[in-house]
Amino acid sequence: MSAAGMDLEEVRPCLEGAIPAMMATAAPDGTPNVAYLSQVHYVDARHVGLSFQFFNKTRQNLLANPRSTLLVLNPINAVFYRLHLRYLRTETQGPVFEGMKAQLAGIASHTGMADVFRLLGSDIHEVLQVERLPQAPLAEALPPPRARPSPLGVLRRASARLSAAASLGELLETALETLESELAMRHAMVLILDSATQRLYTVASRGYATSGVGSEIALGDGVIGVAARERTPVRIMHMASAYLYSRAMRDSLFDEGSGPPGTDIPYPGLAEPHSQLAVPLLSADRVIGVLFVEGREDMQFSYEDEDLLVALGGQLGAAIDLMHEAEAPCDEAQAAQGVTAGPPVAEGPPLHVRHYRSNDSVFVNHTYLIKGVAGAILWKLLQDRQRHGRSDFTNRELRLDASLRLPDVADNLEARLWLLHRRLQEQCPRLRIHKTGRGSFRFEALGQVVLEEVAA
Known part of the structure; x- marks a missing residue:
């Protein structure tokens, strides 16, 4: 009943952190060890990242014997999958590490384990085989998942609207209005990176009491700053106050003695967000800025939302870059x-x-x-x-x-x-x-x- 050689894409709903995975390793003498794993991160179609938090028996076994087996559960239809893995390396910095660190912070805060969960590294594993285990009767009785608009349809309509924008202001407002009307993402903002100061400043927002236009975030601060610095999407599915990811950290550019105080514009974000997603805007391999959305519900943004916003962010970043080059004088x-x-x-x-x-x-x-x-x-x-x-x-x-x-x-x-x-x-x-x-x-x-x- 198992299906070997399956695509890892089918397993992505299992990697959202809702249900811990179970990992089996073996010592050099063949002694097995099974432990719960707090985080499995989708890296690409052939690799996953597993959280390295403790130097425990699982870690010792991996270093001695790189083969392991992972059992994950789809929380939507209660289907189990078995992943056969081979450990490759541990990363302590970079896009994968920072993305996992942010997500783990949300999981830790949500489960009351903020003082225990601390990411030491991202263990990168090659996925050798994926098996879908026999489906339990429970899965057939579960209600179907919530209907979602077709991602390709949304992308097509959004692309057409962005392409029609004739000015930067129209482009930014079109992007935010599209997120709200097509994807019900009602709290969003666009920030542009100032390469000279290495800070991002808000140029457009939607869904907040005040626009916050002009508010600044340092590169590397919060999900927004990390997404820009590491050039990678950062998605949090639970409140993450323990690691200060629940709101971006704002520091004024004011240095004592170099100007007047009181030059900060209040950041417009939600006071208590439960989900956040930041996507870098790239053009010609440069970071232009960040597209950011947040919400008041846990697990509000899925990996499909992340994929869609990355695609939209690519077009938005290129369009913003093009607007900057539009200098031709008019009569x-x-x-x-x-x-x-x-x-x-x-x-x-x-x-x-x-x-x-x-x-x-x-x-x-x-x-x-x-x-x-x-x-x-x-x-x-x-x-x-x-x-x-x-x-x-x-x-x-x-x-x-x-x-x-x-x-x-x-x-x-x-x-x-x-x-x-x-x-x-x-x-x-x-x-x-x-x-x-x-x-x-x-x-x-x-x-x-x-x-x-x-x-x-």
Whole structure:
């Protein structure tokens, strides 16, 4: 009744951490040992990663005899599978290790074993054979799994919508709206990597009380930072507060003595997420940013969701990269067609804008607005408006302005302009940026603006 030589893909539902696996090893003298294993990680179609947490009898046996047998159970239909394995190596860093570390943190927190479960390494095993064991009557009586939309259908529709986006803002909003409408992923955000500071900043979000646009996360912090640093998806299926994976760690770029305090924008994430999935956005083998979703239910995101978001993330990353290269100037007729003025805003009293040269942070009427390259761009626009009466600008001239200190490669200028546009829209609507065409935009200040620059 067993089926040998099966595809490991069929076993993937068993590797979600819902039910511990059982592992059998043998000592050099043939003495068997059976132990529960907290985590089995799908690496690829021929390999799995097993959690190395303790130097116990199982570990000793593996080092002496690399062959083992693993028994796993599909929690959906109660079907058992037997995997015949051969131990290859142990990894203590890299994408597989970090992905397993994050998932183990969730399992540990969920089972109350946070003080016991600590990943020492990822044991990589080659899968030599997969057997499906005879199906028990219980499996036939279980209700069918929850219906899900066809992943290929979702991918096709999402791809068509992303391909039709004509601007970075439209692209980002389309991506998040697609996640919500097609996959019921109601809490999501997109972050872009700043290669100069090695931090990710939020450029779009959905489903939160505040947008959090402009909030920052250091490379390597939380599921978002780890996904970017290791260039790998990171998926957590349970609350993982013990390892601080339940929320990204945010540290200000402010160093004592180098600028004003209070320049952090609150991170928009859920206070108590139970599932999280972060997927790196890649283009031309570079990390562009991260697509992140989270939810309030355990095991909300499956490996199929992970596969789908990786595919979408590839297109989104390439599209964001392409938007950054869209610099061609437009003629006056195109510019006029591209103007999209916002709703009328009362002029009110003068705006007092203070710029701190040390980190390019900008405060409007003593309230923090933005910092970094986006802050330097805003300060340039304000100065050119005041000194020369300018209102129309191009991306190209910003790239050629050495005072903005844009990185030589992957400057993400389009994303920085979008971030500045959103921050102004939310916090200071009397200052406006809107596109007038491909690679060009208009900057407006409604009313009087008083500029002040501070060196410290």
